[in-house]
Amino acid sequence: MSASKFPYWYLNQETKMEDSLSPTVRDKLVLDRINFLLHPDRKDTEYGMDVFEKEELGRKERMAFTIMKIGASLDPRLSAWLIEFEGDLFEKDFRSLKWRQKIPILNDLFPPERGSPTWMTFDELKLALHDPDLDEKLSLKEEEYQTIQSRNTIYGSSQVKDILGHNKLIALDFRHAPEILKNRKAVLHKGWLITKLSRFIVTIKHRFENTINQSLNSYADRLENQPNPVMKKIAQDVNDLLQSKIEFKRSKIELDSVHLEGSLDENMGILPPCLEDLLLRVNEVGYIGHWERLQLGIFLKKIGMDIKTQLEFWYNKAVDNVNMTFDDFLSKAGYVIRHIYGLEGGKVDYEMPACNTIQAKMYCTFRHLGIEHINNRVVKKLKEASGGKSDEYKKLLARRIIDASIKSLPNIACGLHLELMTGEKRDKINHPMAYLRLAGLRSGKITINPVDEEQQKPKNINGEIADE
Amino acid sequence: MSKKELTEKLDSLENIDEIDNMDTENKKYKDQSEEEVQLQSDLQKFYKNHFDVKHLWRVIDRSTFQTREFGFNRLNGGFTRNKSFLEPEHLHEYLYTFPIIGAYIGSLYKNRLKPKDRYNKAVTIHNAEWWGRELIFDLDLDDYNPVRTCKCVGKDVCEDCWGLMQEAADIINDTLIEDFGFKKLEWVYTGGRGYHCWVLDKHTFSLNQEQRTALVDYMQYIHDPKGLQKVDKLGKYDDQMRNRVLVKLARKMILTETQKFLIENAGFTSTRYKNAKKVLEKSQLVRDIKDIIPKGKEGIFYEAVLKHHYPRIDHKVTIDIRRLIRMPGSIHIRSKNVSQYISNPTTFNPINDAINMYDILDS
Numbered sequence: 119m120s121a122s123k124f125p126y127w128y129l130n131q132e133t134k135m136e137d138s139l140s141p142t143v144r145d146k147l148v149l150d151r152i153n154f155l156l157h158p159d160r161k162d163t164e165y166g167m168d169v170f171e172k173e174e175l176g177r178k179e180r181m182a183f184t185i186m187k188i189g190a191s192l193d194p195r196l197s198a199w200l201i202e203f204e205g206d207l208f209e210k211d212f213r214s215l216k217w218r219q220k221i222p223i224l225n226d227l228f229p230p231e232r233g234s235p236t237w238m239t240f241d242e243l244k245l246a247l248h249d250p251d252l253d254e255k256l257s258l259k260e261e262e263y264q265t266i267q268s269r270n271t272i273y274g275s276s277q278v279k280d281i282l283g284h285n286k287l288i289a290l291d292f293r294h295a296p297e298i299l300k301n302r303k304a305v306l307h308k309g310w311l312i313t314k315l316s317r318f319i320v321t322i323k324h325r326f327e328n329t330i331n332q333s334l335n336s337y338a339d340r341l342e343n344q345p346n347p348v349m350k351k352i353a354q355d356v357n358d359l360l361q362s363k364i365e366f367k368r369s370k371i372e373l374d375s376v377h378l379e380g381s382l383d384e385n386m387g388i389l390p391p392c393l394e395d396l397l398l399r400v401n402e403v404g405y406i407g408h409w410e411r412l413q414l415g416i417f418l419k420k421i422g423m424d425i426k427t428q429l430e431f432w433y434n435k436a437v438d439n440v441n442m443t444f445d446d447f448l449s450k451a452g453y454v455i456r457h458i459y460g461l462e463g464g465k466v467d468y469e470m471p472a473c474n475t476i477q478a479k480m481y482c483t484f485r486h487l488g489i490e491h492i493n494n495r496v497v498k499k500l501k502e503a504s505g506g507k508s509d510e511y512k513k514l515l516a517r518r519i520i521d522a523s524i525k526s527l528p529n530i531a532c533g534l535h536l537e538l539m540t541g542e543k544r545d546k547i548n549h550p551m552a553y554l555r556l557a558g559l560r561s562g563k564i565t566i567n568p569v570d571e572e573q574q575k576p577k578n579i580n581g582e583i584a585d586e
Numbered sequence: 587m588s589k590k591e592l593t594e595k596l597d598s599l600e601n602i603d604e605i606d607n608m609d610t611e612n613k614k615y616k617d618q619s620e621e622e623v624q625l626q627s628d629l630q631k632f633y634k635n636h637f638d639v640k641h642l643w644r645v646i647d648r649s650t651f652q653t654r655e656f657g658f659n660r661l662n663g664g665f666t667r668n669k670s671f672l673e674p675e676h677l678h679e680y681l682y683t684f685p686i687i688g689a690y691i692g693s694l695y696k697n698r699l700k701p702k703d704r705y706n707k708a709v710t711i712h713n714a715e716w717w718g719r720e721l722i723f724d725l726d727l728d729d730y731n732p733v734r735t736c737k738c739v740g741k742d743v744c745e746d747c748w749g750l751m752q753e754a755a756d757i758i759n760d761t762l763i764e765d766f767g768f769k770k771l772e773w774v775y776t777g778g779r780g781y782h783c784w785v786l787d788k789h790t791f792s793l794n795q796e797q798r799t800a801l802v803d804y805m806q807y808i809h810d811p812k813g814l815q816k817v818d819k820l821g822k823y824d825d826q827m828r829n830r831v832l833v834k835l836a837r838k839m840i841l842t843e844t845q846k847f848l849i850e851n852a853g854f855t856s857t858r859y860k861n862a863k864k865v866l867e868k869s870q871l872v873r874d875i876k877d878i879i880p881k882g883k884e885g886i887f888y889e890a891v892l893k894h895h896y897p898r899i900d901h902k903v904t905i906d907i908r909r910l911i912r913m914p915g916s917i918h919i920r921s922k923n924v925s926q927y928i929s930n931p932t933t934f935n936p937i938n939d940a941i942n943m944y945d946i947l948d949s
Contacts, residue, residue: 231789257825292766293793296800305823306804309767313823488795489906521810524901526799 124222126176127160127211129204130329131226133180144185144352145359151182152363155203158210187330188349189356191337192457194409194471194479196360200334201478205327213319217283220315227325228294236294240287243310256305258312261285284316295321331478342408378421379563387502388557388564390550391483391495391535392476393417400435406481413471413480415458420470420551425459472549473529484519484528484535492523492531496538505541512538626661626685632917632943634682639674641915644927645720645772645784646691655692655699655711657910659919661685667910668710670698687919690910693719694791711908718791721798722911724903725754726780729811733894735847741920743779748935754897755781755931756834761805765826775934777918777925782903782911795907802904811898817889831888832875835895837866840878843894852890853883917943 124131139147154163164172183204190196212223228237240260244252253259262285263277280286289310290298298304298321304313340346341353378385386394396414399406406414411432418428429452458468477485484492496516503512515538522531532547540560547553558564646654651674657667662685671677681689696715702708727734727747736746755773762768762785770786793801809816820828840848840862848854854862862878869875879887903909912918912925923940 292801293789293797296796300800300803302804302821302823305826306765307767307826308764488908489902490909493902520902524799524905526796 124226125211125215125219126172127179128176128223128226129180129183129208130326131180133177133184139181139185141355144356147178147182148186148189148356148359149363151179151186152360154179155207158207160211185352185356186360187333188337188341188353189358189360191334191341192353192357193361193468194412194475195469196357196364197331197334198471198475198478199364201327201330204330205323208326209319209323212322213282213284216281217286217315220283224322227322227329228290231291236291238289240289240312243289243312247308252307256307256312258287258305260287284314286315287312288315288318290318290321294325297321297324338408378558385558385563387539388554388561390547390553390557391532392481393550395483395487396481404435409480411454412458413476415455416468416470417550419458419468421554425455425461428455428459470549470551473532473547476550477528482528482532484523484531485526487523489520489524493520496520496535499535499539503538505536505538622661628943628947629661629685629687629917630682631947633678633686636946637678637681637915639678641927642674642691642913645774645786645914650694653695653698653717655695655908655910656913657690657692658684658686659688659690661687667692668699668701668708670695670700672698681916687917689913689916691913692910693717693908716907719907719909721785721787721790721793721801722903722909723758723783723785724780724900724911725751725758725783725897726776726778726900727751728779729898729900732812732815735843741779743936745935745937748937750895751779751781752932752934753835753838753895755783757830757897758783758805758899759931760830760834761827764830765804766801773928773931774912774914775923775926775928775931775936775940776912777916777923777940778921779936781928781931783931795905798905798907799901802899802901805897806899806901807892807896808898815893817892817896819885820888820892828888829872831891831896832872833870836887836891837870837875839891839895840866848890851886851894853880853886855880 164175167175186200190200212220215223224237228235230236238246240253240258244250249255261280263279289312290304292299292306292309292311295304295311295318298311298313298317299306303317304311306312337353341350382389382397386397389397393414396406396410400414415428415432418431419425423431432452432455460468471480473482476482483495487495496519500512500516503515505512505515515534519531519534519538522528522534529546529548532553533544536547536553536556537543540557542556542560544556555564652672653670655667656669656671656677657665658669658680659665667690669680671680680686692711694717695711696717697709699711699714700706700709707713727743727750730747730750734747734750736744738744738747759771759773762771762783768785768787768790772784772786774782774784776782807818807820809818820831839852840859845854845856845859848859849856858878858880865874865878903911914925914927916925917923918925921936921940922943923936924943924946926941928934928939
């Protein structure tokens with residue numbers, strides 16, 4: 119595996135950032151990048167460019183990417199959007215690279231661990247294992263040619279040399295491809311998953327997306343714990359720009375604010391399990407992580423808690439407010455809460471994230487809690503459960519919740535949890551407000567606020583209502 | 587240990603939580619039956635004189651001891667976890683001071699686990715940073731109740747049904763070494779009706795829950811073993827497993843199961859059955875075993891082999907990164923057998939080979 123230069127568009131490489139970027143230039147970089155992510159066409163973009171021009175284009179793309187990460191790190195929905203779109207673009211670009219050009223990217227995404235490689239070609243693996251007959255033993259054969267289906271049906275399919283390397287047999291450390299391992303989509307030998315490169319491309323894409331996620335988490339931590347005022351301002355400005363330009367997928371369920379009758383404590387039984395757990399944790403230990411605070415903060419807003427009550431809630435509960443006056447608190451942590459209510463920055467009214475964002479970035483009971491804890495939690499809940507016709511049926515539901523969690527099906531597990539607690543049957547839960555709505559309506563504890571239709575209409579990148 | 591000795595122990599313990607519990611123990615002391623008192627005394631004698639903490643170093647690294655979680659089941663019915671010890675001697679002392687009917691090892695954390703005190707909150711597995719744990723597999727005869735064909739009921743064990751455990755261990759052992767490339771495995775008889783397999787390769791220590799789940803899913807071909815018993819098909823990438831199943835399970839099934847069973851469950855006819863037995867009594871070759879599979883009924887055949895003989899792994903034990911596992915060398919309270927390291931799980935048989943606490947105490 120010899121190291122060679124990355125393609126110009128590869129984002130995980132060092133970039134010389136400008137010492138100071140004017141807001142206008144910065145915003146243009148970001149807008150250009152958003153447009154490109156929404157309509158990626160490299161052939162069109164790089165048409166007529168020489169090598170130096172492509173390198174400069176790559177540098178600008180990396181700058182834009184870095185700036186967008188700083189802004190997106192403040193909002194889980196933006197983070198999830200960025201990861202998804204950059205991931206898709208990466209996959210498209212990676213697929214079109216020749217095999218030799220793919221190698222440095224593979225080396226970068228799967229670096230050696232403790233001096234041992236985590237990926238290699240099948241030929242290299244045979245040498246490493248001192249087993250020249252391994253292909254015969256495992257019934258593996260590398261195809262030098264790939265079949266291309268002609269668009270012209272007269273010619274049918276043809277054989278072309280596989281210069282992109284999609285048929286190349288690759289060996290990947292089993293720890294780095296759990297999806298392929300669990301579904302047995304490759305041969306496993308001595309800890310190496312072996313199959314054609316084309317079957318690994320989604321794994322490679324996920325690995326790339328993980329690097330973006332780690333970077334976003336790092337920015338989020340820095341912005342929260344070591345706030346550099348200049349960086350914070352940039353983050354807020356870019357965040358606001360992204361919020362105004364990016365169209366998020368909206369669920370078909372009406373996700374309006376709901377008004378809860380009675381106090382939070384009285385309504386614990388109808389809260390989505392993730393939010394119930396977060397509330398209990400805040401009560402118990404006085405501290406939850408950054409993204410979890412955002413998750414709970416937005417939720418409290420959506421159930422009708424006004425900003426003053428929420429500020430007091432966090433001030434009284436959080437352990438890191440010890441020895442801090444309320445005024446100090448208002449100027450520091452209170453800033454984030456005011457942002458949630460649209461009183462700071464771009465005045466964006468934060469929506470409650472959907473379950474897929476929560477599972478990726480925040481806290482989902484059935485995704486993040488250990489199996490034994492889910493088991494204990496469900497067993498405890500059996501006593502309060504009002505769903506199910508009999509105790510036997512409740513126990514069956516409890517077992518099914520645990521099975522779904524073990525199989526990494528958190529949405530299904532949550533649907534079963536809803537049925538256990540309230541009797542309301544749903545195949546899956548995709549949004550915590552949907553859970554609350556269904557559980558609350560069953561128990562008569564909620565009312566729904568009417569929707570502002572104008573606000574709900576999708577908008578284009580310029581902020582205008584899009585054509586139907 | 588007398589009540590006086592129990593009370594004197596209060597001063598030697600560093601743990602306020604334990605002191606509170608000890609007071610409770612004292613109060614309950616006089617309510618125990620004679621049998622419980624004798625059992626308590628026997629357990630304490632065993633742990634004091636015959637348990638060596640150094641045996642734990644076969645499965646856990648000595649350097650990880652101080653921030654390792656331990657859990658215990660007590661004779662009075664109490665279960666406690668979130669325990670760490672500064673020194674192995676303290677663990678030993680704990681074992682023979684309290685009437686312990688179950689001792690367990692957990693994961694490694696960044697800090698020692700501690701109860702709350704006047705100045706600090708409790709450090710428990712919920713708020714301590716998890717640092718890793720060994721990869722462990724649990725095989726239990728309980729999961730084979732739907733397919734046991736011997737006359738055993740409930741918690742009974744015989745040579746026939748224990749054979750299922752031996753087969754399962756054989757397959758798991760082979761899969762872990764050949765497919766995963768693991769080099770350090772330690773097999774432990776739990777003292778009851780099963781095995782634990784500890785994988786001690788360093789790189790498995792930090793496997794997260796997703797990776798452990800994927801690993802178990804790869805190995806698990808039977809889902810909902812006590813209920814629906816859904817069996818996965820062997821796919822196009824499963825040649826190694828297929829050969830393993832044929833040589834280690836299918837051949838034995840054909841040679842030991844009845845003709846009636848094979849006709850009803852595995853697609854055999856009486857003629858094919860007789861021919862198969864003749865061939866397999868002399869051959870263990872994969873190609874010969876493949877040849878005797880009823881033509882057009884490969885699916886039924888493999889399903890029968892997997893359903894009745896393939897290992898039934900307890901998912902939760904492997905996946906849960908905070909699980910407590912029975913401590914090797916400790917006593918399994920139902921059987922009073924010692925949970926012991928074994929060199930060959932495919933030949934070990936608890937009926938003959940298990941070590942009982944009373945055998946040790948009496949000798």
